[in-house]
Amino acid sequence: QQYLGWLNLVSHEYFHTWNVKRLRPAELGPFDYEAENTTRGLWVAEGITEYYGGLLVRRAELASDAEYLGSGKEPARDSLSDLIHTLESTPGRLAHPVAEASFDAWIRLYRPDENSKNTSISYYTKGAVIAWLLDARVRRLTEDGKSLDDVMRAAFAAYSGARGFGEGEFERTASEVAGADLSDFFRNAVESTGEFDYSEALDWFGLRFQNAEHEAKPWLGIETKNEGGRMVVTRVIRDGPAELSGLSAEDEIIALNDFRVRADKPDKQLEAWRPGDRLSILAARRGRIERFEAALAEQPRKWRLEARPDATDEQKRRLAVWLSGMRT
Numbered sequence: 434q435q436y437l438g439w440l441n442l443v444s445h446e447y448f449h450t451w452n453v454k455r456l457r458p459a460e461l462g463p464f465d466y467e468a469e470n471t472t473r474g475l476w477v478a479e480g481i482t483e484y485y486g487g488l489l490v491r492r493a494e495l496a497s498d499a500e501y502l503g504s505g506k507e508p509a510r511d512s513l514s515d516l517i518h519t520l521e522s523t524p525g526r527l528a529h530p531v532a533e534a535s536f537d538a539w540i541r542l543y544r545p546d547e548n549s550k551n552t553s554i555s556y557y558t559k560g561a562v563i564a565w566l567l568d569a570r571v572r573r574l575t576e577d578g579k580s581l582d583d584v585m586r587a588a589f590a591a592y593s594g595a596r597g598f599g600e601g602e603f604e605r606t607a608s609e610v611a612g613a614d615l616s617d618f619f620r621n622a623v624e625s626t627g628e629f630d631y632s633e634a635l636d637w638f639g640l641r642f643q644n645a646e647h648e649a650k651p652w653l654g655i656e657t658k659n660e661g662g663r664m665v666v667t668r669v670i671r672d673g674p675a676e677l678s679g680l681s682a683e684d685e686i687i688a689l690n691d692f693r694v695r696a697d698k699p700d701k702q703l704e705a706w707r708p709g710d711r712l713s714i715l716a717a718r719r720g721r722i723e724r725f726e727a728a729l730a731e732q733p734r735k736w737r738l739e740a741r742p743d744a745t746d747e748q749k750r751r752l753a754v755w756l757s758g759m760r761t
Contacts, residue, residue, distance in 0.1 A: 434509040440495055441511045445486030453478045456589045459597030475535035476623060477603050480560010487511050492758040504739045516561045518736035524671040525553040531560060532623045547682035551671040563622045569634035570618060571611045577754060584610045638755060639748025643737040651703045652732040655680065664696035678714065678727035688715040
């Protein structure tokens with residue numbers, strides 16, 4: 434997985450030779466090295482690059498279908514499943530449109546705090562998922578005659594070099610290639626915080642999200658760090674049990690139901706309880722000992738793609754065409 438992650442990184446940066454180095458949002462050139470350069474188009478510059486980073490490793494046959502899709506128990510970082518899971522487990526997706534996240538990069542993405550995951554979304558991650566959904570939409574509208582590959586070629590031909598693409602021009606190019614008005618798609622995906630409907634892409638490629646039987650695990654909704662043997666909260670997930678109980682970042686958790694916790698094994702602390710159990714949390718906040726009461730929730734679902742076992746021959750063909758980069 435580490436080697437595959439490295440290949441994805443190399444592929445991502447190499448793809449920038451075309452996307453950003455030559456094809457870029459107009460606001461990024463000529464580049465001003467003395468000031469922040471703001472643009473709403475980083476979901477194209479970085480997000481689409483993130484999408485192709487992993488896909489091109491698969492097309493080069495350096496990764497299997499399952500490795501790229503992330504069908505395994507522990508998907509590799511930047512696999513398609515990992516990107517979708519990261520997006521869907523980030524509360525900030527419901528608070529910050531990706532176009533605004535692009536514009537706010539200098540004050541948000543590059544200046545993160547303990548609440549960033551609750552209030553914002555990465556244009557790398559959401560942009561990559563948008564790219565996949567857009568790819569599927571274009572393929573469906575053209576019966577696999579065109580794809581996101583053709584959108585990128587058309588955008589490169591029209592806007593590469595000194596010109597760059599202005600507000601809305603990339604979206605209009607995508608509509609022209611698809612032969613249909615995609616403004617509603619981009620309005621929902623880029624300008625709003627609406628949830629994604631994955632059904633169209635899943636149906637086109639003959640995929641599904643895994644729904645394997647699993648033991649329900651308790652979830653408190655926090656992230657922690659080991660600070661000299663102390664379990665210190667680094668992030669509290671919005672609307673999770675910990676937030677509802679009043680816990681905050683920088684609180685030190687001392688005990689759960691009066692049992693001392695171990696900072697070096699944060700994932701093992703809740704194994705004695707079940708979702709729905711009440712938990713008494715003893716914590717230190719700015720030197721003061723306080724107690725919080727929480728009702729454990731069930732660990733959020735894992736978003737893992739896999740090929741449908743009942744996929745039709747046509748769906749299998751579409752999947753193969755997409756993953757291999759073949760032209761129909």
